[in-house]
Amino acid sequence: MGGRYGGEHGDTYTESQVILTAVKIIAPFTLTYGMFMTLHGADTPGGSFQGGAIIGVTVLMLAFAFGIEPTRQWLKNSVIVSMVGGGVAIFIGVGLATIALGGSFLEYRLFFTVLGIPDGTKWGMEAIEVGGIALIVAGVVITLFFATAAGFTPARYRSTPEVETADDEVLSDD
Amino acid sequence: MSLVGYTLAIFVIVAALATAMFRDVLSAIIVFGAYSLGMAILYTLLLAPDVAMTEAAIGAGVTTILLLLTIAKTTRPTTDRLFESIDVPALFVVGAFVVVLGTQVLPEMYAVGDSEAPVWSNPEVTQAYLEQTYEDTGVQNAVTAVLAAYRGFDTFGEAVVVFAAGIATLLVLKREVFA
Amino acid sequence: MIELLATRYAYALMFVLLGIGLYMVIASENLVKKLIGVNLFQTAIFLFFVAVAYVEVDGEPGGSPVVPATTEPAAGDLILASPLPHVIVLTAIVVGIALTAVGLALIVRIHAEYGTLREDTLREVRADE
Amino acid sequence: MIPLDINELFLVGAAIFVVLAIAMFYRAVAGPTTQDRLLAVNVLGTNTVVILALLAAGLDQPWFLDVALIYALLNFLMAIAISKFTVERGGVL
Incomplete structure (x- = not known):
């Protein structure tokens, strides 16, 4: 079966000094630019979709340089899942909070009129942008990458049932 | 606007045709990346910075990588022919589609930027x-x-x-x- | 005819790209290339939305949809591209990549089950079962 | 057609770079090996950055440079992805 189905059957990663060095230099800039774009999307072109995508792409870049398997272990599954799930939860939370304050879904100005937060509209939008969309997009980009990289292991190539149960134990640890 | 826009349109069409005609999937993916580059300049030129940025990050970066991962996971058929042979019935259908759109719909549209x-x-x-x-x-x-x-x-x-x-x-x- | 193409070049380009994308979806034997065709079709639609939003006055392009920070309601004479189609395209691009990823996962699955990505071979294999 | 305005000169320069991009595309199509194609697309990416910078100057829209910046950063990613793939089939894994 070789290295054809999934990383567990053989990693074809080859280390390259050039790519490693270049990524070490470029990745901080990419991450910074992604975060700048996310946080600064209110007043200049750009926003959370772009920023989230660039943050996600940074992780892809690291994965190419250091190998996908090590990156996946470094960035734990729970981190990615909480990014995506947390983003959706924040989005729903802000929306329901405005309903609880007596308005309609995402009626931000209630943060000012009811709670008295100055610039409540802007803070509400920033919460959605940074806490919601950027996290979701970054998390989903990483998820799709890792899922596609892991590929599909057909049942006939899956090893004996012991490995299956071992997998399950690892899962329950997470 | 005009001069850059028209040359860019030619570039985009050439890139799209190359994507369609390449027999080798890897070459098609690479050329599709180039197509995406041209498309993002076109979006920028049409005053859509947010769209151009998203296309730059997703179209050029993520899509290419996901496609590459897929052919790494599955198979890349080797071939000695560079281009696909033309499928005449499909060409006929698509040609009719484009001609109808071009002659019937295009004159009804407002001019770009009107x-x-x-x-x-x-x-x-x-x-x-x-x-x-x-x-x-x-x-x-x-x-x-x-x-x-x-x-x-x-x-x-x-x-x-x-x-x-x-x-x-x-x-x-x-x-x-x-x- | 030339005048029509000159003023509506973005729409003409969109129709040509729609045609090429459709051709790829119909004629390509390889499933990955079909999916690239779907992507190409998508970008043509995005081009349509962006071209609709574009605005110019006397051949001078307007601005990107960033309004200056004034509370003076002087927006009547702002010549800016329309933000609404941009938002629609923005979300559509991200949904598009998610769609592509699901399609690619299906392709990986098909290859694992049938061992081929060619449409004609796939049809034969399915007919034999 | 002699451009008198400096902005017009930038725009004509951008158009020339697009024409050069089409010329470079010949290598992407004809290039016998994948490496040729990869290199052609990489040059196209750099070309894109230059075109966007010229357009930013010519149309007086400074935010074009933001898009150019993203391309400068992400073009590299595309290049390493394809090159790692060609070094060894599935080498991206």
Whole structure:
């Protein structure tokens, strides 16, 4: 079966000094630019979709340089899942909070009129942008990458049932 | 506008044709990356910075990588012919489609950038957003304002769709985690 | 005819790209290339939306949809591109990549089950079962 | 057609770079090996950055540079992805 189905059957990663060095230099800039774009999307072109995508792409870049398997272990599954799930939860939370304050879904100005937060509209939008969309997009980009990289292991190539149960134990640890 | 726009249109068409005609999938993916580059300049030229940025990050970066990963996971048929042979019935159907659109629909459209076009001149759509954005939300980028405030519910649905797509990918690959 | 193409070049380009994308979806034997065709079709639609939003006055392009920070309601004479189609395209691009990823996962699955990505071979294999 | 305005000169320069991009595309199509194609697309990416910078100057829209910046950063990613793939089939894994 070789290295054809999934990383567990053989990693074809080859280390390259050039790519490693270049990524070490470029990745901080990419991450910074992604975060700048996310946080600064209110007043200049750009926003959370772009920023989230660039943050996600940074992780892809690291994965190419250091190998996908090590990156996946470094960035734990729970981190990615909480990014995506947390983003959706924040989005729903802000929306329901405005309903609880007596308005309609995402009626931000209630943060000012009811709670008295100055610039409540802007803070509400920033919460959605940074806490919601950027996290979701970054998390989903990483998820799709890792899922596609892991590929599909057909049942006939899956090893004996012991490995299956071992997998399950690892899962329950997470 | 005009000179750059027309040459860019030629570039985009050439890139798209090359993508369609390459027999080798890897070459098609590489050329599709070039097509995406041209498309992003075109979006920038048409005053859509947010769209161009997203296309740059997603079209050129993520799509190419996902396609490459897929052919690494499956197979890349080797071939000695450079281009595909032309499928005449498909060409006929597509040609009819394009000719009908070009002769029947194109003359009915407003000119590109015409400020009389309804999307721009209608006072209840674009003008309202542009006039009220800063007053209502306190942000300067009208796209962000529409995205997060005026059409927030829409964006919420979209976010959930993306979330669901991530789950669907894991389900199709029968994986509970990514490893 | 020339005048029509000159003023509506973005729409003409969109129709040509729609045609090429459709051709790829119909004629390509390889499933990955079909999916690239779907992507190409998508970008043509995005081009349509962006071209609709574009605005110019006397051949001078307007601005990107970033309104200056003034509370003065002087927006009547702002010549800016319409933000609404941009938002629609923005979300559509991200949904598009998610769609592509699901399609690619299905392709990986099909290859694992049938060992081929060619449409004609796939049809034969399915007919034999 | 002699451009008198400096902005017009920038725009004509951008158009020339697009024409050069089409010329470079010949290598992407004809290039016998994948490496040729990869290199052609990489040059196209750099070309894109230059075109966007010229357009930013010519049309007086400084935010074009933001898009150019993203391309400068992400073009590299595309290049390493494809090159790692060609070094060894599935080498991206």
